[in-house]
Amino acid sequence: MTKQTLFKGTMILTVAAFITKILGFANGIVLANVIGPEGVGLIMMAMPVTGLLITLTTLGLPIAISKLVAEAEIKGNYRRVKKILVVSLVTTSLLGFILMIIAIFGAKALSSHFLTDQRAYYSLLAVIPIVPIVAVSSVIKGYFRGKQNMTPIALSQVIEVVRIGLIFFLVQWLLPYGIEYAAAGAVLCGIIGEGFSLLYLFSVFKWSKHKKFKLHHSFIKQISKGKEVFFDLLKTGLPTTGNGLIQSLIGIIQPILITQSLALAGIGTALATKQYGIVMGYAIPLMLLPGFVTNSLSVALVPAISESKENNNHLLIKKRIQQAVNIALIVGVPWTIILYVFAEPLTTLIYKSPEAGTFLKIMGPFFLLHYFRTPFQAVLIGLGKANTVMINNLVASIISLISIAFLASNPELGIYGLALSLNIGLTLGTSLHFFSIKKLIGFYLNLIDTIKVILSGIIMGYGGLITFKYIQNETTNSIVILVISLTISLLSYLLFLFFFKIINFKKLHK
Known part of the structure; x- marks a missing residue:
């Protein structure tokens, strides 16, 4: 298995992500025109609950796996790599199936307490089976990241787009039964795509692993001897899980807080759902469209920084961070300016929603910081400071929620208060990550x-x-x-x- 440089690994992931992003974006346009902002809003409400389940299932292990595998690879310790995989697969598989069963039986209760629009129940029920599939695939992806071979991950992302071929037909077929069923059908197609992706990853893993590396050999024995590895995984995984839990809980609380705040501002539930769909389903995906570049970079950064740290090569760490910053700038600056200058024409052409352009102008300049936030976060995890990432994101999220409560409930601001609040949280989170890195290694832009x-x-x-x-x-x-x-x-x-x-x-x- 060929080890790839940071740049090569990032480019491979970026090309694959670009293909899936464009196809996914086209899929989003189709959905926007078929089920409208209300249907998109129903899907967006169900996703955070599933995100919470996936976070609880994976326990932050994918990132921990990539970090520990990269460190073990330097020493040629294949036995440790094997233990890492066995312990991770057992842990995530068991948790995935248990949580899936609990979630299916508790879907009604979850929708009643956490979803502001009860029609989103069907989307929630449809997406729950994806949890164990993502759990297993995330472990295998973590292994390939640790080996610094991003090609299988990239190809699995491209294969996942089979859902796009299904989504239009299924949504059209279900639409006469109600918008809630059409939204659920769109979600169900995502599970099919994820399933194909997992099958590919598993076949490549079996073909490419080291000859002495056989998972079926002494499987139980590896688990019994994997206690040390388990705790090493949790050392990075738990803070990452904490961070994921924070983001998932925020995602669940946010729609409730937004609709309640908008109600205080005099806006009804149906209109609030529509406005929420415009911001979260139209404006934000458009702003995040080139984010696949920095996301790909972040995936490659964790093992690269971990390897440099293991070798005590601080100069290389700073070089990697500067490379990440340069890529973030080169990608983020033009897209930010394009969205600001062409806001209304773009949203009118793509979504037939010129009002979404107003949110692009309010949020676009601040979303430039997002292109730095994810690489900074990856650097901190690679340096072994996953707990710092969790604390920084917690502080930023709390401030963002407080801002939503105050600004979105203001009758003069309404939904624009949400946009301003998201800007505040993003600015604070990115700044905290940057100053944390600066304190650790003395990095300067x-x-x-x-x-x-x-x-x-x-x-x-x-x-x-x-x-x-x-x-x-x-x-x-x-x-x-x-x-x-x-x-x-x-x-x-x-x-x-x-x-x-x-x-x-x-x-x-x-």
Whole structure:
């Protein structure tokens, strides 16, 4: 199994994520037009409960596995790698099936207490079986990350898109029975895609593992001797689980708090669900569209930082962080500016919802920080500070919820108060991660490169706006106008990046 560099691993994951993101985004457009913001809102309400179940099932082990496997690989300790996998598979499989059964029988109670719209019950019931599937696949993915071989993970992501081929037909078939059934059908297709992904991962794992590495050999014996490994996994896994629990609980509490706050502002339940769907189902996915790049980077960063830490190579750690920051800047800046400049045209064309453009302008500039937050989080975990990540995210989440309660309940702000509150939480969370890293290793941002990238983005934005206004006078075709404007904008951005010598593939590849 070939070990890959940070840059190569990131690029492999990025290409796969780009394909799945584009197809998934197209799927989102189809859903938005078929079931509308109300149906999307029902799906978004059910997802946090499932996220909580998955978090409880995996116990943060996928990240812990990648960290421990990377450290064991340096020493060539295949027995330890085997123990890591056996203990993880047993733990997550048992928890996954137990929680799935409990959740199925308790779905009614969960929907009554945690879902603000009872129609979301069907989406919740449909998505619960995904829990044990994700549990097992996450362990295998953690193994490949630790081996710093991202190709199987990337291909499994592409295979998962089989759900997109099913989703349109199933949703159309169920729509006459009610929007709640159509939303549940869309969720069910995700389980099918995840199942195909797991089958592929398992077959590749069996084919690629070390010859001396046989999981079926002395399986029980490995479990009995895996106590030390189990506690090592929990050392990283539990804080990561705590962080996941925080995010899942926030995801469950947030819709309730939002609808209650909006009710205080004089907005009814149906309208609140629709507005929630516009923000969470339209605006945020659009803002996070290029996030697959930094997410891919974060996946590759954990084992890379862990390996460097194990070798006491602090210079390489700082180099990896700077590479991550540069990639985040290069990707985040142009998309942020594009969303701000072309907010209404984009949301009108894609979702037929120009009101979503207003949220892009309010939240877009702050969401640039998201592209730094995930890599910073990965760096802290790689340094063995998963507990710091948990504390930072907890503080940011609490402040965000408090802000929602105050701002969204204000009749003058309403749903815009939610947008401002999300901005506050994101800014605080990213800042806490950055200062934690700075305190640990004395890392400083390269301000000159940062200014160059931002300047390139600003020039791109002005150029794109001028082009957009000029073409508007020549044609009324909104697709043509946007495609030409965005193409010229991005080309000018790349030109200035090369002019300022920001893009240097030789440095990134090392």
